[in-house]
Amino acid sequence: MAIAGTIFGRLLKAALTLLAIAVLNFFLIHAAPGDPAVVLAGEAGAADEQMIADLRAQFGLDQPLYVQLYRYVGNILTLDLGYSFRQGAPVLDLILERLPATLILTLTAFWISLLAGVALGVAASARVGKFTDSLITGTALLFYATPLYWAALMAVLVFSVQLGWLPGFGYETVGSGYGGFDRAIDILKHLILPALTLGLFFMAVYMRMTRASMLEVAQQDFVKTARAKGLAPSVIRRRHILRNALLPVVTLAGLQAGQLVGGAVLTETVFAWPGIGRLMFESLAARDYNTILGVFLVSALMVIIFNIITDIVYRLIDPRIGQKA
Amino acid sequence: MKHLKLTTFLVAAMLATGAAAQEDGGRLDLIVQPEPPSLMLGLVQNGPTQMVSGQIYEGLLRYNTDLEPQPSLAKSWEIAEDGMTYTFHLNEGVTWHDGEPFSSADVVFTTKFLQDNHPRFRAAFSHVESVEAPDANTVVIKMKEPYGPFINAFEAGSMPIVPAHIYEGTDYATNEMNATPIGTGPYKFVEWSKGSFIHLTKNPDYYIDGLPHIDDLYYRVVPDAASRAVAFETGEVSVLPGGAVENWDVKRLTEMDGVCSTSAGWEFFAPHAWMWLNNREGPTSDKRFRQAVMFALDREFVKDVVWNGFGKVPTGPVSSKTNFYSDDVPQYPHDPDKAKELLAEMGYDGTPVRVLPLPYGETWQRWAEAVKQNLEEVGIKVDIDSADVAGWNEKTANWDYDMAFTYLYQYGDPALGVARNYTADQIKKGSPWNNVEGYENPELDKKWAAAAIEPDNAKRQELYTEIQQQIVEDVPVAWLLEIEFPTIYRCNVKNLITTGIGLNDGLRDAWIEQ
Amino acid sequence: MSLWSRFATNRAAVIGLIVLIAVIIIALLAPVMFPKGPWAMVQRPFLAPFDTDGLPLGTDTLGRNVLAGLIYGARVSLLVGLVSTVMALLIGVPLGAVAGFYGGWVDEIAMRFTEFFQTIPNFALAIVLVAILEPSLTSITISIAIVSWPPVARLVRAEVMSVTRREYVDAARLAGLSNLHILTRQVLPNTVSPIIVMASLMVATAILLESSLSFLGLGDPNIMSWGYQIGAARTVIRSAWWLSFFPGVAIVLTVLALNLIGEGLNDALNPHLTRKGKS
């Protein structure tokens, strides 16, 4: 009941946030120099004023800004993200077409980084001060300081060009005719490098967080209680320390999962991954207003959904939340 | 010089040559960069759209690498002696990809369709009086005045023939069929996975027997230049169109085993790069300053280092590949001292100038940096402006720049692709494809106008030579390079580039050696 | 134990500090070392490192000295990192402080505002902002500041809330001090430690962010930065690895140094959080 109520409240708040984001971004995007008509005409290599005027009229850009905003918000309220005149398709279709790729990439990166980060953090905390700890901490620090795009380039260079183990870019083997399981394997192969490079930084983040949290929880009274019970250290670490230590990690992960979408812009560019990060970047260059706004809304929605999921997970782990009042 | 031009090619004869060696089948992966916004060539004429849709749609004519007309949908054509009537005889038995028959009615409809959507077509057709279809396979175009370059305006990019049965009476821009283009070309549209690839397949009912050879075309979208190079190296794609990889990679890739390259296939476009120098205000409004810029620039260095030796330093506004080119013009070698002299003479006060690079990738950025360095060596202070494509368009169209990089196509004839940048009637705010620099020379304007409608080629040459001499003296813009975009491909891909627009319609004849 | 001696017990942090000071000195000396600036085309392009006298790191695509670029780049990275962090602090600290101190609807509004900014993926927002403002040192710095302040606001809010609950703040109220006085003299000084730690890490993040923007072509074209060097060299990464390798190493080193310093500061300023095994 409490959870349902909270989710409903969150959704209401989310809707308002999204609307505010739509309006803010609307003004931001329109503040940028140029408009889609100019870009489209520009790319044609030759155009005249009539063409640009025609395009503007067709895109509705000849209207005053407030009329455009009114229309846009009206559309949003009816869950219509508008039409991409540049790409000649409804924005929602464009995004839905690209969304699975981004979700696969970011979720894989998320899980890899979370699981590996937590595992390494636990391992480091168990051997705190020893060589293993220094090794893990040092490596994590290095990942933390390495620019994502640089890691991506290096990964392609080594694993794709030099070693030829994995495809260097793309989402799947184009025109392979694979179906079902083969296709899944194929996508998986393409997924490894981008997911790893996108996940590295976050893995480092989770590792550091887990390690610190484990060490902190290990100092708490109930751990002493557990030891006084005569429990084996491994049980204490798993059942008592880890579960409690995960709470801040879950919070952080929830915050960061949404941000992965932003990080995906770089990864998707280097790896030619057909996701919405790239769609946004390209639409921005093309001033494809509706599409950029759409991507922003969808990614903000993802952030919100991640936050809600985090809340739920947190509630599942921590019985205190939501029942205290 | 009055004679009737009559050209008739027999398709069968052309097929006979080398047919024995050609092999059918296979799949070809090409890069398309950037991803086209749409494939409906009648509505959108972007470079990438032309490259993909040139296989789907066809024009009445094609042009070989010497820019001579070749048959396409029109199997033959006649131009009346006075240059006032063009008659096209269409191939018979041509069908659209959806099975509907193609006829002269489609051509007549296309001229109306393109009037609304195709600026270049609109400009060329301003000289046209009427278009008629006396029968299903004949189209007659009557001119208002003789217009020499007209015969150069019939390839797929300039005049793609669109299906009347789909578009007639509809709102063209929102027609649902725009997503699944229907043409008459050698390849049919199959699938477009946005952000990933466009798949075309062989048109089995193509009206030329035996063509095309290749079963499937995949145009791959790879947004990052380095990744595109990797794609070629790993063999995922076999063809890199010009400009698909940065110039620095070209050398390395072409040195690989089994890799061929050619700079052919751009003759029709003859991309010509220059910097607009704002003739209206600031230091650049002074002719001596503009000349100083020309002397200050080390254009050979840029060609060798930034463009890896590809291209040619131009002498003036007309590309050496374009008809009516003349090299009998004032020369501007790299001469910093001369530049300094000119600057001293005009009394340049050190006002900084802004240089706006073309936002098309690293090459152009490096180029701007080199220009900045050259100019600063002679004492001109330079700030590099930055803008993305939209910003660049906005700034140039609104004349908000001091010096701005650009390059434009010449379409085989100065009247089509050059005049628009130098005549006073083309000074119109809001567009970056006209006389953006604001150069005004009424005398030359008259010559441009006369040259365009002069039926005699020798007289045209004379007029264009005079024009080139004067313009080069005035330096309204700083001509930088006749760009060459080498196409890089695996050598087992044969017959890839056979026309003046290269890959844009080249896959009709291409085949793969297995 | 003094702050410094506590910091000095952390060997990694001291190394980080030495590296950072070295980077700062090099950055300051750039015009002395390379008076012609980083853009001068001094030799043939693509000279490999360690081959030519006077060009220890080789030349780039236009024949410019990579070392000169690297050294000038340090100025930009540090400048952007520092200034954007200061700006982010200037937004985040007052907002978080007011929210945490006054609570109630002030807090509600401030936190909604913060949450709102956190809902937009921040790298994407930075890209849009730079694109709108057009790439320049100023616009990049501003954009980075705009996307980095929310965590500051949250941290400061939490700290201020916790400090405000302490009894000496009640005592200050009872002394009849004004809210502003209490907030600035009693509360904020006691939240400085975590803010300093966070700021040192933010500088590192800002440097990474700047380089990422430059990599995407959203850098200031008049300024040589590390991100620019990598972005400009990525297309030649296979034929001229050193062009992106050295700036990459420079970024990693600087960011690493900042992180080590941040951890050192954290240990030194917040002794109660000191890691186990180091009492």
Next chain:
Amino acid sequence: MSVLSITDMSIALPSGADRPFAVKDCTYEIAKGEILCVVGESGSGKSMTANALMGLLPEGVTVAKGTAEFGGKDILQVSEIEQRALRGDRIAMIFQEPMTALNPLMRIGDQIAEVFEAHKRHTPSERKARALDLVREVGLPDPEKIIRAYPFQLSGGQRQRAMIAMSLALEPELLIADEPTTALDVTTQAQILKLILDLRERRGMAVMFITHDFGVVAEIADRVIVMRHGEIVERGTATEVLENPQHDYTKRLLEAIPTGLVPQSVAVEKAPALEVRHLKKTYHTGGGLFRPRRDVRAIDDVSLTIAKGEVLGLVGESGSGKSTLGRAVVRLVTPDAGEILVGGTDMAALSESDLRAARHKVQMVFQDPYASLNPRQRVMRALTDGPMAKGVPKDAARARARELMETVGLGAEAVDRFPHEFSGGQRQRIGIARALAMDPELIIADEAVSALDVSIQAQVLDLLRDLRRQFDLSILFITHDLRVAAQLCDRIAVMQRGQLVEIGPVSDVFLNPQHEYTQKLLAAVPGGGWGKAAE
């Protein structure tokens, strides 16, 4: 027959600590069924011994020498594995903080059953059944529900019962209880002490009971050991030590505890320093859009008066509203209704700016000596900020600060030091000086001595008594400790659930409590026996 016998044990502290040994040369034993109280102030090393026995010493702290024989073995020498087998099975331990000693994410039943699991006893279903039995045995209400509950759903006393249930699971021969009732309210404390006594009775186990509170010792101990700075200074049976202490330290400790001697109250009949009329404050919790709102009446229509020069003790257990009342009087909490008249001014009705000007009239001495002084300010600032805000010239304020530091016994030169250079008791003195610096009409002392060790507590109470006489102070003395209240106050007010249930002169309230709750409270005070003492 002794269950445990410790011989000559020393526990070394890591280098850099304030002394080399936490515990030095300790020797004692505990017999079967005996309750041994180990008494001492903080830092006496009383808990270290227990931790050493359990193998739970903090890192860096080691047993330097000595033996601890338990079940025929020296448990200080056995392997970690063997030690683990002992823990929870033959030796069990409970801790001071029931709030943090339980894993917040595990159900109570599971945490109890875990003890069986750790020692591989019983099947999972049996473990559950036994956990239920244990919960029942320690007297937790609704056992079925409790074993499925999480720690946060239990009160402090209930948690401590759960901890005890856990420690009893495997019927240990020795139970170590480390200050198990210190964090609890007095009535709860009494119940827990009774439970431990009952269990000892029923199970016949030995109990090592660590405490700082001689009241508790009086309630529960068979034998007593008094520790100071890691050494045993006195030992004997409970009666011996309590009634006839030998060592000076023990004597001082016993003197320091408020004896329960009720002073005869002096009738105060001057004009009121404070008049509280029908004060109300309700807290709303939850209150989200979709959550039911819950109201807690922290102050429920309270009226009381403090005369000039009077000390009124306000007692009650945690959650009774006594602190809220104190904070309302100084307007750190704004009441919902009612009047707070201080020297004729209604503090409750003042606007923000008027309030700031009137603040000096009422000052407060806080509970936590470590949180009540700004760590970044010198003492001088703490003592002069207020007077200067009130308009006292800087020099005068500084001179007065020095004077007050002398008055509270810290010396004038101490004003230039930072708070961290002072001990807890000294900081409380600074807190008092700070309050006095404002020349208030009323001082609220909110648990002002509760966080201090007994001997320090006595000193601070002495100081307050002196100051009261010297400055004719009016004090609202808030405390949970009835014995402390009895020492200082003229009148006592008892609060329960926001309501004032009884108010009257000390002797009346203590010797002849009218309200049932007051009676219960008094009965629960360990080592009480008011009637006896008064005669």
